[in-house]
Amino acid sequence: MWTDKHRGIRMSQQELLCKNSCGYYGNPAWQGYCSKCWRDRARPPGAHPQDSRPSSDGTPVTFSKFEEKKNIEKGRRIYTMRRLFWGSPSSPKPGSAEIHSNVLKAYQSLEPGDFPGFLKILRSPPSQRLQSRCTAFLNTMEAYHDLPVQKQSDLVQDFYQSFSAHFSDLPEPQVHQVMEHLEKLIMTRLHKWVFCHDSCDDEQRDLTLQRRIRSLNWVTPEMLDVPFPDRKSGVTGDPFLLAITAIIEVDAKRAPQDKLACVSKCCHHIFEALALSNSEPANADDFLSALVYVLLKANPPRLHSNMQYIIRFGLPHSLMAGESGYFFTNLSCAVAFIEKLDGPSLNLSPEEFEGYMLHQRAPSTGHRRKHVAKSTQHLLEELKARQESMDQDMDALSTQLHQWMETVTAQLDQTTATFALVQKEICAQAQHFPNAEERSRTSSAQTDC
Known part of the structure; x- marks a missing residue:
């Protein structure tokens, strides 16, 4: 259990929720708000989601006086962009309701994770309109890849919202499933344009965080109070190795949901x-401290950029609720803890912490030696117990072998004696046999006469 000095890493369930009390998970990247509340606060008063979309000449729409003077000239272009992304508000064509119903049935029959099936339905003739919108949106986003990353994020999130409106008649879980397929389609293609964008400082933040984690390589599991399995459990090596591997794999994925899946996989391994260390279920403090340990051991590549990529272009429901939202919120808290890590958080004085940071002290060596000595002592005790057990087994085997040899010897002696008696009887019978044969012949001759 944590002492009172470990306040820096303790996180209650209430602290993980949005500051706006909406019931969803917040995030340090959004100053403690969920994505929806954060976007609502960041959006200018009276502005609509479409206000951040680019005009056809490549200049973002702003609220400056210069842009207001060009509203009439750009009105037609903006209207064309909206029609391109979200369709015309004209009345539906005859038979469109039936086509829409058939399209919904096709998407409703999708199995979870069946991305090839989603592409097949999207390319079918009934879904031609949706496919055209996706294609137009992707082409436009690539054409305007030099827009600020926040503008690109707004465009993607608005497209998600507009696309999901076509499936409002489906149950919410199925809508989420369809949107996850859409997110994978869109962001796999846009990844090279929007990930670690030049308009933000993600690359510099990555280097800063990487150097920070590298400078904390002296932090030991004992300092973080991370429970490790006992030697008697039979676990060898680092039990968090699978979690470390999973968090490193985040950078290899393109779609935000795939990156979130790696985060969830890492947390499950934690x-x-x-569970190997505690007889009771792990609590939130143990999980968060273990997650900090995993990050310090793994030092994942481009961790800040990957987290920002998920925040900007991931589906809101994946981050605001559910298992993935909980795990990602804890990941953000763990990164924030590492960035602000100080002596009291590790139960150290400021002087000790500074000495470790300047490599003037080496707590990891002492802890490692103590751990090695303890492991060696346990191994010696285990070998001694095994040797004693082997000696006992050898004594028992020697006793059994001696008893067997005595039994065999007695049986041989008895068999030899019996054989000698039988042999004497055979010899005695052999001596009397010729006299009996002679008498038999004499009797036969007399009878012939």
Whole structure:
């Protein structure tokens, strides 16, 4: 259990929720708000989501006086862009309701994770309109890839919202499933344009965070109070190795949901490792401290950029609620803890912490030696117990072998004696046999006469 000095890493369930009390998970990147509340606060008063879309000449629409003077000239172009992304508000064509119903049935029959099936339905003739919108949106986003990353994020999120409106008649879980397929389609293609964009400082933040984690390589599991399995459990090596591997794999994925899947996989492996250490279910403090340890051990590449990529272009429901939202919120808290890590957080004085940071002290060596000595002592005790057990087994085997040899010897002696008696009887019978044969012949001759 954590002492009172470990306040820096303790996070209650209430602290993980949005500051606006909407019931969803917040995030340090949004100053404690969920994505929806954060976007509502960041959006200018009276502005609509479409206000951040680019005009056809490549200049973002702003609220400056210069842009207001050009509203009439750009009105037609903006209207064309909206029609391109979200369709015309004209009345539906005859038979469109039936086509829409058939399209919904096709999407409703999708199995979870069946991305090839989603592409097949999207390319079918009934979904031609949706496919055209996706294609137009992708081409436009690539054409305006030099827009600020926040503008690109707004465009993608608005497109998600507009696309999901076509499936409002489906149950919410199925809508989420369709949107996850759409997100994978859109962001796999846009990844090279929007990830670690030049308009933000993600690359510099990555280097800063990487140097920070590298400078904390002296932090030991004991300092973080991370429970490790006992040697008697039979676990060898680092029980968090699978979690470390999973969090490193985040950078290799393109779609935000795939990156979130790696985060969830990492957290599941952490809970599995904690289950080997505790007889009781792991609590939130143990999980968060273990997650900090995993990050310090893994030092994942481009961690800040990957987290920002998920925040900007991931589906809101994946981050605001559910298992993935909880795990990602804890990941953000763990990164924030690492960035602000100080002596009291590790139960150290400021002087000790500074000495470790300047490599004037080496707590990891002392802890490692203590851990090695303890492991060696346990190994010696285990070998001694095995040797004693082997000696006992050898004594028992020697006793059994001696008893067997005595039994065999007695049986041989008895068999030899019996054989000698039988042999004497055979010899005695052999001596009397010729006299009996002679008498038999004499009797036969007399009878012939």
